[in-house]
Each structure stands twice: as structure tokens, then as C-alpha cells.
Amino acid sequence: MSNLAERIAENVAEVRGRIAEAARCSGRSADDVTLVCVTKYVGDDETRALLAAGCDDFGESRPQQLFAKAEAFADEPVRWHLIGHLQRNKVRRTLPLVCLIHSADSLRLIEAIDREAAGFAKPIPILLEVNVSGDAAKHGFMPDKMDAVIASLGAYRHVAVRGLMTMAGRSTGIEGARRDFSELRRLRDAVRPNGPSNITLDELSMGMSGDYEAAIEAGATIVRVGSALFQGLA
């Protein structure tokens, strides 16, 4: 094994171990938490090393980069996740490639996905991105709009709304992150009973390299980890 592959395998093992421990601490099993490996910083060699280390859920934040990687790994059993902002003019090219869109951040986008998804055999799974920290620079629905958003989703029969996604605020440290994650969970629990039938909201996508254990303790079912997987590479 090359140094690069070896190092990445070690990092994956470390992250998986910490995920399992955080899950155990919150009375859940490691199998309840999906690790999405974020490949946006790296090229094909590192991505291949992740595959060799047994990972198959990969995330990209830019559609253009997701298209390129999905093409490069077309013969591999990769499940691609789009985790960043999706422009409506990229919806058509994105839908056939992804297993989950984490970043549905406006009703106009959801409408565009729904229209395109009408041609697919199954509804397209999406998560609603929520701007719980209120950072002006972040995408996502504002928490106080979620009731109205959820109520209007029944009109979109070609999307399957599986849950919520958020990023913790940048400036408030790990305690701020814990608050943001708890808030997303609270919001999910509050809006879930009002959802139409195409909405399940079982998934909470939250937690990155610096805070994924806190996210799991707050109920994350999906964590999106990038830089921690590539530590120590020259």
C-alpha cells in the first residue's frame, strides 16, 4: 500500500472509531450514523484510497466538481451526496448522479428538482438545509419559516424529503455547535407531525471534522467529514 493509501486508511479507522464511540455514548449504534466522506479538497488518488478503505458515501459541495468525480468513478460503487448550494440550471445534470441532495435551500430550487424528477422512476431524496445559526453568509431556510415550508411541500410529489441538514455557526466554538445541532433536532421534532406524506424527516445531516461527535450526541444520522480524513498527507 502506498503511504497515501495507508495514511488515509488510518484516518478512516480513527474517524469510524470516534463515530462508534459517540454513537455508543448516546445510546445508539455506529450503524445508525452514515459517514459521508467529503472529497472536495482532494483528487482522484485520495478518493480511490477512501474507496479502498471501505468508504462508499462521498460528498462534494460544488456541482461541477461532483460531475467530474462522478465521471472519474463511474465504474465504482460510489454513492454521491451533494452537500453544497445547487444552482437551478445544474439540477438536470445533478439528479441522475446523486443518492441524496443535502442542500435544498429554497422552494424555487425544490420546485425545479420536482419538475425534473418527474421523469424518474422514484422520487429524488433531499434534505432541507436550515440556517440555524442565522449566519448571513449561509444558505438555508430560516428556522421560523420551517412550519410554512413543511406545509407547502406536499405539492412536490417527485421529491422525498428525508430530513434536515445544517452547518454550525463559525464563530461560537464547540458549545455553539452543540446548541445549533440541538436546535436542528428540536426543530425537526417540532415540524415532523405537520408534514405531508412525502416527508419523513428521519435524517439529520450535521457535523463536520471539528464537531461530528457533538453532532452525533445531538442526534445526527449523517456526518459530513472532510479534512479529518486527509490529515498528515504531504
Ligand SMILES: *Cc1c(COP(=O)(O)O)cnc(C)c1O
Ligand atoms: C466542506 C464541507 C464539509 C466538510 O468539512 P470538514 O471540516 O473538512 O470536515 C461538510 N459539510 C459541508 C457542507 C462542506 O461544505
